[in-house]
Amino acid sequence: MTVSASTSQQRVVIVGGGLAGLAAAAALTDAGMRVTIYEARRRCGGRAASFDDPVGGGLVDACQHVAMGCCTNFIDLCRRTGLADALRRDRTLFFIGPDGDRAACTPTRLLPAPLHLAPLVFGMKHFSWREKLALATGMLRLARSHTGKQQVEPTALAWLESIGQPESVIRLFWQPVIESALGESIDLVSLSATRKVAVDGFLAHGEAADLWVPTAPLGTLFGEGLTAWLESRGTTIVTGAAVSSLARDADGRVRAVVTGGVEHPCEAVIVAVPWRQAGRLVPDLVPAADERFAGSPITAVHLWFDRDVVDLPHAVLVGRVSQWVFRGEVTGDRSHCQVVISASRGLFAGDRDGLRDAVVDELRQVFPRARAARLVEARVVTDPTAVLSVRPGVEDVRPPARTRSANLFLAGDWTATGWPSTMEGAVRSGRLAAVAAAESLGVPCAGLAPDLHKNPLVRLLCRPVAPQRATRASSVTE
Template sequence: MTPHVAVIGGGLSGLTAACELADAGLRVTVLESRGRLGGATFSFQRDGLTVDNGQHVLLRCCTEYQALLRRLGTEDGVDIQRRFRMPILTAAGEVTELARTGGPAPLHLAAGLARYGALPPLDRLRVFRAAAALRLLDPADPRLDEHSFGDWLARHGQNEATLRALWNLISVAALNCEAGEASLALAAMVFRTALLDTADAADIGVPRLPLEELHVRPAEKYLLARDADVRTNSPVREIGRDGEAFDLRLDGERLRADAVVVAVPPEAAARICPAEAGLSAERVGGLGAAPIVNVHVVYERPVTDLPFAATVDSPVQWIFDRTDVAGLSGGQYLAISLSAAHTWLHTPVSAMREVFLAELGRLLPRAATTPHTRFFVTRERRATFRQRPGTARLRPRPETPVPGLVLAGSWTATGWPDTMEGAVRSGHRAAELVATGIRGGAA
């Protein structure tokens, strides 16, 4: 009889694991507690717009996520730059940029940084020195995770100006926290992998399809075509053992499986896994949570020609043109992405409207004179875990002491930050462990 694998959780890590297990010829059941798939990356409809719950981007170095899209046939749904170029709006109302040349790493960034208008020349030299030292760090060294990136930067000559205009600009976007709060190990991984080690790694990819069309529905279609059972509104309350197999308790039902992939958030995983898995609530609770807030504005007419831009010294962190992706036929739809958004998590929408409409008008002069037709806010209170020092020892490996029970999720020990790429990598590894274990058991 074909072995049966239950994948608990229909987010990106669970869908990745399920697709690979189905391709391996195993019988797969996906059990999602909510009424939709997608986990932390999903789309919804609002006033005729298709809205993603957050603005998710990828870099060329996110190879596993791109491989998933190739598997699903949606790789063309992402536009990746030929060369890294990040437009940046400054407090003075000017547009500068960080960009790379066609040269080898790390020289590919030298010319762009030398012209970076958000920093005076002396501070650009400070950045060069710190970047050279950063290349010498090994992100896999567990000692790095005990220190903050901000402390390391201070020891290497960085000042408030370089923090605001460069290090925090990237740290907040990639790690959902400022440099002073970030794990040095994770920061070293981000800066080395994306910017310093390989010339084209940081080329930015922006989806031109809603997430629902990019990987959620395609993954469901892919699984159904391989006879997988995909079930929403099916929360798993407990995972028990039944001899060599597993007994999953659902509401009013029990399901038997030969192996289980637990691809749910950390607190839920600790709640449903057997004690032998070693996943205590105290351990995963130490990971904490960090929010991301998105501000959505629709204008009567286009107010910028930029597809996206970052900002310096502004409450607006990133702006993305979502007009075509959302299906808007007239005007322009801009989404403001706010990471490390503790300040805005409980701020009333009326107050945010006052702040961000004024700020968009300052940064984009046409926005100041163009009426808006819609303004709304979406908030992900637990968008990522808090990627601070000491979290590496809290992130569990995918294999557990229970044979056949594996973990998946961007919060597990992937070596990557809490991102879509980390989620896909975790799902890939979980499927690999399960398939290997089943083959070994059959032998």
């Protein structure tokens, strides 16, 4: 085993250059620390990645990523590193109902949160007034829901059915919203994860539900822009360098990370790779994949037409196979658009052509310009473990940044951040691990950005109410 001399001065090594690793590096660099990132692929960015556009040249995102206004750490990272200008902010959410009815739903700035959502909820043309009221009531009941420590947590679907949400409201609102926000199907996600979407993503603040949509390819934003920013501040980034193992002492402390048979000494390590890879590097610190710790797939269907077909920046297609459509680049006689389907497990039994045809048919139903358009090229991209499945029980096994080893820390969207597996979750995890690693070396390091401010009305209406215990309830009845 060779020991690399050039890196003997370095203090913190980060394994993995996804958003978690990059966010950790940014925080540590800001704290004045020497950082080296080892990234296995040619480019940093991890799952927030792009591929070469087969039609127009340039880059296309493997799957469209969006953040919400509540993603304060992701937005803060983009602002600090000069990337925020490449994020578009959509305040209006466009819904296309089962009959093709369009609704442009914009939260109002005239009412305090959570009443700002009234135009969004009541603007959904595909619902009757009774359904709209049921939805508003369901949203508030969800905000006040409390699973209680002793109970087996219900899934979102079981809970929504138990409070009598109409089937149409579940299918045409809760299902698309929850599945796209959490990346997992409504009959598997936990009630607490669902409550987080409702409160943090919608009710908490007038800007919580704003969509932040990258206008540049993710590969350009994170693989180039963010890495250039880090390198300009002294971070060393080594790509194409998979870490094969960590050299650890008997007490678990890490002496070095190993790439290509070479040991790189370090004083602290942040392992910021997905949980399966982390399980290989530090099996003693990562829970084994079981029914509580599993991945959930997301599929992107990329379509290139011979003309511009999608006349909205984005749209939620409810009651269809396609869940979201995003308008892509339009160049000359070519246009690109992307349909995203979360929780795509078993979709069309893996028949990509069948899925492509179904999606194209749906686009032709809702976008008149698509009817006469010729499909030039199509790609179906599925990541089978796109995100951690936030099922009941998962929070009990997600590990925190600090581990039993004094100088070894974990980051990644799968670690215990309290957030679902998202860019925000990844950035939070990186920042939490950076604080812990810096602290282990006696260096102060700034932590998380504050959440959006919750006004008193939000705090009152969204305060969880513990379910009454059966004995107390029965004694009251008596």
